[in-house]
Amino acid sequence: MNVFVISVVGILITMALALTRAFLGPTVxxxxxxANMFGTKTVLLIAVxxxxxxxxxxxxxxxxxxxxxxxxxxxxLRFSKFANLASDEQLK
Amino acid sequence: xxxxVMGSVIEGVLFLFMIVLAxxxxxxxSLFAAAMLFGIFSLLAAGMQTMMDAVDVAFxxxxxxxGISTVLxxxxxxxxxxxxxxxxxxxxTGLFVVTATGLLLAWGTLDMPAYGDPNAPIHQHVAPHYLxxxxxxxxxxxxxxxxxxxxxxxxxxxxxxxxLTAAVGAFLLLGGGALSARSGRDEDHxxxxxxxxxxxxxxxxx
Numbered sequence: 001m002n003v004f005v006i007s008v009v010g011i012l013i014t015m016a017l018a019l020t021r022a023f024l025g026p027t028v029x030x031x032x033x034x035a036n037m038f039g040t041k042t043v044l045l046i047a048v049x050x051x052x053x054x055x056x057x058x059x060x061x062x063x064x065x066x067x068x069x070x071x072x073x074x075x076x077l078r079f080s081k082f083a084n085l086a087s088d089e090q091l092k
Numbered sequence: 093x094x095x096x097v098m099g100s101v102i103e104g105v106l107f108l109f110m111i112v113l114a115x116x117x118x119x120x121x122s123l124f125a126a127a128m129l130f131g132i133f134s135l136l137a138a139g140m141q142t143m144m145d146a147v148d149v150a151f152x153x154x155x156x157x158x159g160i161s162t163v164l165x166x167x168x169x170x171x172x173x174x175x176x177x178x179x180x181x182x183x184x185t186g187l188f189v190v191t192a193t194g195l196l197l198a199w200g201t202l203d204m205p206a207y208g209d210p211n212a213p214i215h216q217h218v219a220p221h222y223l224x225x226x227x228x229x230x231x232x233x234x235x236x237x238x239x240x241x242x243x244x245x246x247x248x249x250x251x252x253x254x255x256l257t258a259a260v261g262a263f264l265l266l267g268g269g270a271l272s273a274r275s276g277r278d279e280d281h282x283x284x285x286x287x288x289x290x291x292x293x294x295x296x297x298x
Contacts, residue, residue: 005098012105019109022129023116031128039158042135045102046142053099061147065138065154072131072159079166080124 004052011048015041028080032073039069099143106140121176127165134158144207148236167266 018041022034043065050058113133120126134157141150205212222235222243230238240248 008098008102012102015109019113019132022125022132025122025125028124031125035128035131038132038135042139042154045139049099049102049143053096058142058147061142061151064151068155068159072162075159075163076128076131076166079163079170 004048007048008052011041011045032076032080036073043069103140103143106136110136123169123176124174127162127169131158131162164262
């Protein structure tokens with residue numbers, strides 16, 4: 001029972017909690033937050049599972065997922081605010 | 093050995109999450125929430141594929157499923173209502189067809205070699221040749237890259253064409269339409285507004 005196993009169990013439990021919040025809602029932003037949090041948990045899971053299974057190079061993958069999660073979330077929030085990918089003059 | 097058991101446990105839990113999520117999405121009426129949950133579903137699938145050592149497939153799944161398709165779903169939602177209409181009655185024919193197809197597919201997997209079996213046909217055919225000779229033949233240190241870019245170059249070229257065509261089509265349907273309709277949008281789309289809790293259906297203009 002090493003530290004990575006404990007971390008993985010913790011991350012899976014947090015994933016279940018984020019999933020519960022995404023199910024229950026009730027507002028859009030609860031669900032956006034749950035989706036964002038789930039993305040973060042995926043990043044952590046991949047990073048920790050890489051160390052767990054002896055492939056620490058998965059850390060690079062995890063960083064790439066974090067970048068993608070961030071970009072996706074910005075696009076998503078813009079959509080939920082402007083109902084399209086807002087152009088610059090709409091933001092002013 | 094303990095690591096492999098733990099890997100299977102992670103895969104099992106992710107699979108359980110995916111099943112629960114799929115059932116929940118199928119029953120959900122708010123399309124905005126469904127788009128969100130599809131993103132989570134893709135992240136789960138990506139985690140699963142990473143655990144099964146298909147990291148390239150996993151990253152495609154995450155980028156396409158959680159990234160661009162969520163945005164495309166929301167773009168489509170901006171042009172329509174954000175609430176699915178309730179069906180008059182449930183069609184059990186659909187459920188039957190889906191279940192039967194699923195069972196057929198599961199039955200088909202019974203003939204497949206065990207997961208990770210080194211004696212599986214796929215590892216015996218051209219894979220040893222690629223692993224042994226690709227450095228000499230192609231000169232790229234990464235075997236996956238030399239397979240994708242050289243041995244299967246035409247295949248990759250075709251895929252790229254398909255992706256480009258799909259992107260152009262999506263932009264014509266969503267982006268082009270929104271651009272030309274922007275001036276007349278406020279009058280034309282009033283009836284498309286929904287009163288639900290979702291912000292995507294509302295015409296949020298600054």
